[in-house]
Amino acid sequence: MGKTKIRKQVSFDSGLKEVVAEEIKKKKKVGSSSKTAPILTNRILLIPIHYALNLAGMFWFGLMENTQKTLLKGALNLAVMQIAYDYLIVRLLKTSAKDSTNTPLLVIGSIIVCLLLSFPLSVLLIILGAPVTSHLYLTYLLALHLSLIVINPILVVYQFQLDKFYQSLQFSNDSQVFKSVILKSSILLSAFLAVLGTWLGVIPIPLDWDRPWQAWPITLVTGGYTGAFLGGLISCMF
Amino acid sequence: MTKYSKVVLLVIDALRFDFTIPVSGSGEYYHNQFPILHEMAQTDHGLLLKFMADPPTTTLQRLKGLTTGSLPTFIDAGSNFNSDAIDEDNWLLQLHRQNKSIAFMGDDTWTALFTEYINPQLCYPYESLNVWDLHTVDNGVIEHLFPLLAQENATQWDFLIGHFLGVDHAGHRYGPNHYAMREKLQQMNDVISDAISQIDDDTLLIVFGDHGMDSTGNHGGDSKDELEAALFMYSKQQKFNKKSNSSYDISNQGNNYRMVNQIDLVSTISLLLGLPIPHNNLGTPIDELFTTENGELTQAFVKTLNQLQTFKSSNPSLLDNLDVKYNALISHIELENVEDFEKAYKGYQVTFLEECKSLWAKFDMGLISTGIGIMFLSLLFIITYSRSIPSIRVLTMSFEFIGSVIAMSLVGIVLSFSVFIVLRPDGFNVKKCLATGFALGIIIGFWAPIMDRFSLDWLVHLVIDFFVYNFNTFSFLGIVFSILHCLVFASNSFVVWEDKMILYFITTFGICCLIHCLLDRRISTTQRVLGSLHALTFLILSRLASNINLCREEQRPYCTPTFTTNWWSIILLHLMSYLLPSTIKYFYKLSNSYHSAGPLWIGIGLKFLMTFNASYWTIEYIENNQESFGINKIVWLNRILFESGLSKSMKLAIARLVLFVSLILANFSWSRGPLCVKLDFKQQSPSYVEETTVIKHHIAKNESPEDEIVVIEEIEEEDEEDEEQEQEQEENSIKRKEVEVDALAPSEVEQLVKEVEEEEENSPEESSVPVPSTVNAILGYENVYGASYFLLVLNFAAGILLVTKPIGAISLCMLLIQILSLLELFDILQLKRNLISPIVLCLLGYQHFFSTGHQATIPSIQWELGFMTTETITFPFTHLNILLNTFGSFIIVCLVVPLITLWNIPPTNRPITALAYVITNITTMMTYHTLTSISSLIFAAYFRRHLMVWKIFAPRFMMSGLLLIVVDIVLILFTLWFGTGRTMLQVNNIFG
Structure with missing residues (x-):
């Protein structure tokens, strides 16, 4: 207590250096740990053909005439196909932990979680501009499809280790994370393009062409499915 | 051929057609409140028609159309506020020339347009655009209308115009579905029925709305509700030549009711009063007002036809195929097959009107492209200005712009004037030429100092560099938004x-x-x-x-x-x-x-x-x-x-x-x-004083308030642990703000340091004596x-x-x-x-x-x-x-x-x-x-x-x-x- 030392300095100067040092340290740490998505062995097998089939099927069975019913049936179909797809993902996972995982639990759990998450997702859709006063059920069905397409494969591929998922997406340079993480993983790319497709799917709605397919949310579902399918396809090329 | 010696013309502003016909089962405030017109129209002495306005449906434009018979131009809508005297030929002018006395009361738009034709002793204008006021105009009109209608005053005027605004104002203020509208319509109902009972035998009563209103009570556009007004005519003596009942079909809110154009009223009034039809008229007389028996209707048509022909000869831009039709028509007159003639005439009039409408909107491509060009140049300039000039130079250059812009715009004016004198470019008059020269001069004036300093190559490189090096997700998003927003205009939807x-x-x-x-x-x-x-x-x-x-x-x-x-x-x-x-x-x-x-x-x-x-x-x-x-x-x-x-x-x-x-x-x-800062002196509990003075600049936000401010502290001795903690805090906060730290002013810190030092000098410097230490802080310094x-x-x-x-x-x-x-x-x-x-x-x-x-x-x-x-x-x-x-x-x-x-x-x-x-x-x-x-x-x-x-x-x-x-x-x-x-x-x- 008694010792006196004279410090007369502007402290941010020294603080800055330390910050930079800290930053570099962190970068190094992160680079080594979980900067990439789990690796899947066979990308060709992972092309989600069932998305294209399901979309075509829904159009075939009257998506435009009876939107609600067809979307619901389509979602059920998709859930079943997604279970198979999830098994495929787990088989192709290149991790040591593969044998220890309880695959049926993982798959069924991910489906159930997706069903639950579809509710907050539809709230998000409404915040982003989906109609509030009407078409609520259709918005929910859209959310259901989206959560099955986007969230479900991610849950399976990360095996519910959400912190790992979160860390792999964290970035200090967003285009870099896109290149090094999203483009490298067919599941993430497919999810990303599904979201992008849904986003773009809104555009034709206001046109005054008066076509039945312009009804809410057909264009969005189409955009989402197409995006997801293309994502799987494109990731084969990288 | 003077059929009526006097006319009472009552305009009820914004009288939509469905206000006047019975609508069974409707409980709206605006339905079934104004029954008198339809009741009277059931006799041979009354006539109710749907009256189609031409857009824009604003009162001034409608009055122009209703008096001259011509089509309005679109841009006129904005001039609803400042009406100037009308200089086209119109029926008020014709009445005035025949020394007829025109009495007027109501909306002062009329006096703005026609003041010289109205008998000044019988003119009672009221302020028209005060939308809040529902009653002043109407009460004024009623106050002056009925004394003039009375027998003893009836000789003072030949044509009486009354313009009620209450319905329009009620619509603007409350919308049609409001009890004020009901009251207004009931009042109008009483006024009209009184007027009907008071007019004498030779007088024709005309009541109409100049436009309708939409569901919010506004008007100006061209929706069905805004275009459909009502036209009612009544005469005590004369009978109208009505068509079969199916023409006046009130079912479905009068959807199929017979309609006439607003401009048709012009030739009708002129013919009924024996006036020449205004030169620019494009309308056709309303059939019901003229009997077929002694060829009155045919006469009316022939007269209108002649007027249209004169109009055409003064407007050579109208197409030649009208001539062919016209000749065919003339042959019909010779045949004296009345029905055929009427049919052919109407066909001719409709084509004539269509032709005029299509020509009415003229596009001056020269001016349009000049405008686009100037806009492009200004866009180019503003992009260069904002993106490629080094930001420091911008300020110094801004003052140079003033001089060069003034100089170059003067040069531009002079040059464009000489171009105009020498070359006489097509479709450019002096004004346009000078304006173009001025605009180009301004742009050149902006470019001159820039080109003086920088080469074009370098500027282009800078713009490209800007977009390449500053490219991240968010700037990409900004570019996407700009492009999409521009593309929005490519489709009406x-x-x-x-x-x-x-x-x-x-x-x-x-x-x-x-x-x-x-x-x-x-x-x-x-x-x-x-x-x-x-x-x-x-x-x-x-x-x-x-x-x-x-x-x-x-x-x-x-x-x-x-x-x-x-x-x-x-x-x-x-x-x-x-x-x-x-x-x-x-x-x-x-x-x-x-x-x-x-x-x-x-x-x-x-x-x-x-x-x-x-x-x-x-x-x-x-x-x-x-x-x-x-x-x-x-x-x-x-x-x-x-x-x-x-x-x-x-x-x-x-x-x-x-x-x-x-x-x-x-x-x-x-x-x-005003500044949102506060000097804060905090007394701290007595403790050992240090000579150490640490000036710290915390950039942290959102921690405790004290952390956010610049603190000049006389810090007491800290344990090493404390120091470490603080350092950590600082690190957290600083690392996000490197740029700002960089931009921080050392000078003001210096100033603060001085202040602190002065304080120190004043305080006793014995280190062992406990003195209350103060924390001086400027709260709100950060923002x-x-x-x-x-x-x-x-x-x-x-x-x-x-x-x-x-x-x-x-x-x-x-x-x-x-x-x-x-x-x-x-x-x-x-x-x-x-x-x-x-x-x-x-x-x-x-x-x-x-x-x-x-x-x-x-x-x-x-x-x-x-x-x-x-x-x-x-x-x-x-x-x-x-x-x-x-x-x-x-x-x-x-x-x-x-x-x-x-x-x-x-x-x-x-x-x-x-x-x-x-x-x-x-x-x-x-x-x-x-x-x-x-x-x-x-x-x-x-x-x-x-x-x-x-x-x-x-x-x-x-x-x-x-x-x-x-x-x-x-x-x-x-x-x-x-x-x-x-x-x-x-x-x-x-x-x-």
Whole structure:
């Protein structure tokens, strides 16, 4: 207590250096740990053909005439196909932990979680501009499809280790994370393009062409499915 | 051929056709209240017809059409406010030439147009545009009408015109479905039935509406409801030559009822009174007024035909195929086959009218392309100015611009004049030539100093470099938004749904911010939580505000309008006058700058003004809903409040007070430079004093308030642990703010150091004696520019809130909170120098343009708000109110632009750099508006023959043009010169 030392300095100067040092340290740490998505062995097998089939099927069975019913049936179909797809993902996972995982639990759990998450997702859709006063059920069905397409494969591929998922997406340079993480993983790319497709799917709605397919949310579902399918396809090329 | 010696012409403004026919089973206030016309039309002496107006459906244009018989030009709609004398041939002129006496009472638009023809002894004009007043005009007309109709006065006049405005005003003020409309229609019913009983045998009574009204009570466009008015004629002696009953089919609200064009009335009146038909007339006599028996109708047609032929010969631009038809017609006259002739005549007249209509809209491609060219050049300049000149040079160069612009524009004028004299270019008169030369001169004047300093190559490289090196997700998003917004104008559907498109852009930006906040590892945890909350607030408020909309006609049936004034919006307005100031206070406290001027402006000023606003609209609401409150049954209360004019004068007083305080007084006191800082001397408990003086600059925010400020501390000795902790804290906070640290002023720190040293000198320097140590701190130092500047935004916002209808005002309150969240987000996500920041502000301006009950259409302009501060049209005030109301959201957003740079930065010793960033953001906003204007201009020109051009593309182009002017003026005068200049000067005077 008694010792006196004279410090007369502007402290941010020294603080800055330390910050930079800290930053570099962190970068190094992160680079080594979980900067990439789990690796899947066979990308060709992972092309989600069932998305294209399901979309075509829904159009075939009257998506435009009876939107609600067809979307619901389509979602059920998709859930079943997604279970198979999830098994495929787990088989192709290149991790040591593969044998220890309880695959049926993982798959069924991910489906159930997706069903639950579809509710907050539809709230998000409404915040982003989906109609509030009407078409609520259709918005929910859209959310259901989206959560099955986007969230479900991610849950399976990360095996519910959400912190790992979160860390792999964290970035200090967003285009870099896109290149090094999203483009490298067919599941993430497919999810990303599904979201992008849904986003773009809104555009034709206001046109005054008066076509039945312009009804809410057909264009969005189409955009989402197409995006997801293309994502799987494109990731084969990288 | 004079069929009637006298005519009584009563105009009931905005008398829509379905008001006058029985509509069975309808309980609307506006149906079945005006039965007299249809009753009388059941006899042979009365006639009720549907009267189709030509757009634009505004009174002035209609009166021109109804007296000259010609078509209006589109651009005339805006001149509804300033009517000039009419110089075309019309039937009032013809009456005047025959020394007939015209009596007039009512809407003074007539006297503005025809004052020289009206008998000055019998002229009783009344102020027409005061929409709040339902009764003055009508009572005046009634007061003067009936004495003149009486036998003893009937010789004084030959033609009597009465123009009632009550129905129109009731529509504007309350909408058609309001009990005031019922009362008005009942009153009109009584007036007309009295008039019917009083006219004498030789008089023809004509009653009509000059246009209709849409479901909100407004008019000006060309929807069915606005175009369909009623025409009623009655004569005591003469019988009308009516058609079969099926022509007058009132089923389905008179959908298939026989209709005539408004301009048809002109030739009819002229022929009935034996006058020459006005030269420009394009209408045809109404069949029912002329008997077929002695060839009267044929005669009438022949006369009109001759007039059309004279008109054609003076307009050689009309097509030749009309001549062929005309010759065929002449042969029919010779055949004297009456029916064939009538048929052929009508066919001819219709083609003639169509031909004229198609020619009426003339497009001067030369001028259009000149305009596009000039706009492109200005866009090019503004991009160069904002993006490629090194920011430091901008300021020094700005002064060079003034001289060179003046010089070059003079040169431009001289050159263009000589070009005009020598070359005489086609389609360019002196004015156009000079204007083009002037515009080009200005642009060259801007380019000259730039080209003088920099080579073109280098500039192009800089622009490319800018986009390459500053390219990240957000600037990419900004470019995408700009491109998409420009493409919106390529399709009528997107223009119609522009409000939704804007919401789409804004929520996209919001969700990107949210994701970025969550994932960017450069952001500390507290910042991350805070940023996510701001992003969520921004998203949810955007979505909420977008629920307020006034649907344009083309959006129906997919859109239900929610922009109505109802009880809960008034209550919300009162709540907002408390909630908004406290929310702003919360944001100020985030940067610990709720001091000195802050509480005065926000806690007192804003709160008071908003309470006044709310009470204005409460009075207005009670006035409009006397019936539902039951006030009109309590006689004494009604007398005190409304009949004595108390409520009216209270409203005027409040409106004037609020506008004066917010726009003049507050801005004046703001220009004296209020700061939101406070010097804080904290007495700490006695302890060992150190000679150590550490000046620390904490850049942390959102930790404890003390951490956010610049602290000059005489620090007592710290344990090493403590020190370590502090260091850690600092690291956390500093690492996000490297740039700002860099830009920090050493000079003011020095000054503070000196102050501290002086204090030290005064204090005894014995180290062992315990003295209370003081912590000197400037609270609010961190956000000294921003907090002070935002007060200016609040000044204008308070004024704009007054002139916005209650629901719109709530939307604007949301806008202010959105802006504050956005500013915090820009800071957290380091978007201060990003392209997206000004673009998002532009989009916010658009969003709240739509959510304050506006659309890019002429009828959606809220004219009635022009009469808040004055009872009559008074030049600056009426126009100012309408301007503030229409472009209010854009004005607020324009004022906010500098805050992108200035929010949350401490005083800088390089104000020039900060100013350069501000200018870059301002010019980016200008670029965005110029870009959208060019796009709407190009597409409006491209679609000039499109079916929807006058409904969708042309109004949108007019809006972007006006908007560009308003935005540029506000940005340069208020934002840059007044706002930013003052703040920077003030702050740097004080802090070094």
